[in-house]
Amino acid sequence: MTLRVGVFGAGGRMGSTVCRAVEADPALVLVAAVDPHHAGLDMRQVTGCDQPFQVSADGQAFLDANVDVVIDFTHLEAARANLLWLAENGIHAVTGTTGFSDADIQSFHDQFTNSNCVIAPNFAIGAVLMMRFAELASPFFETAEIVELHHDAKIDAPSGTAMLTAERMAEASAEWAADPTKTEILPGARGGKGPADIRVHSLRLRGMVAHQEVILGTTGQTLTLRHDSYDRDSFMPGVLLATKAVVDRPGVTIGLDALLDL
Secondary structure, three states: OOEEEEEEOOOOHHHHHHHHHHHHOOOEEEEEEEOHHHOOOEHHHHHOOOOOOEOEOOOHHHHHOOOOEEEEOOOHHHHHHHHHHHHHOOOEEEEOOOOOOHHHHHHHHHHOOOOOEEEOOOOOHHHHHHHHHHHHHHHHOOEEEEEEEEOOOOOOOOOHHHHHHHHHHHHHOOOOOOOOOOOOOOOOOOOEEOHHHOEEEEEEOOOOOEEEEEEEEEOOEEEEEEEEEOOHHHHHHHHHHHHHHHHHOOOEEEOOHHHHOO
16 A cells, blocks of 8 residues: 655755655655745755645645655654644654653544654664664663754753664663762763763764764773764655554554564
8 A cells, every 4th residue: 555645854964865755755745845044945946856746835635635654753842743633633743852751642642543754763773773773782881971962053951862862771780880070170070860860971072963873881891882974864654654653553553673573
C-alpha cells in the first residue's frame, strides 16, 4: 500500500530534507506540505522536490489531499498544536521535535485514539543504538557523563537525545558514585545534572549537525560511546521507517528503538 504523506515545516532544513526523502521512496507519495513562512511558493523552489503543488499555510491542505501520515519537524509550540490537530482529525503523525513535557505526552496519549503517533528525539539509527549500548553498559560502571554537540542554530539544551540517554542509563542502574567536585571556579563548569545526577554537557558550534558522547568510567578503565551525524540525510532512514510503521502502532510510540525491536 502506498501511503499519502504530508509534511509540517516543509521549508526548514529538516523539513525540506524530509520532503525529498519521501519523494524518493516508492512506498510513499508526497501530496501536501505546510509552512506558513513559505506559503504560496512552488515546492521546487522551497524544497527541491518535483511536485505539482504549492506550499500551504495551514493543515487544511492535509485534509484536502487526504493524507495518511504527516511528518512534523517544527519548533516545540507549533509541534504541540500540530500533533493535537492531527489527532483530532484522525491523521497519523511522526515527529522529531523535542522538548515535550510529561503533560504533553500524556495529552498525546489521551488524544491519539483514532490515529497513531511516533515521537522520536533522534531518527539516526546509530544514535538509537548508542543509547541502547549506554543502557546496557550502565550497570557495570560507577560514573558516567554525557557530552552532546550540535549546530549553533539549536535553541534548546540539553538535546532530547541526551536527556533520553540519561533517563535510560538511570533506569538501568541506581548505583552511581557521587560527584567529587567541591568548588566550581566557573559556575556551570560541571554541566547540568540529569537523571541520577548524571552530568550532561551541551556544546553549540558552527559546522556541526548532531553528535553525542557517553563516557562511562570504573576502576582502571573507561568506555566511550560516540555517534556523529554529519548530514541531515543520516536521519532519513529512521524517518521513513517510522512513517511506514506508524499506521500499525496503536496510540503513541516514544523512541525509534521501539520500531527496531531493541
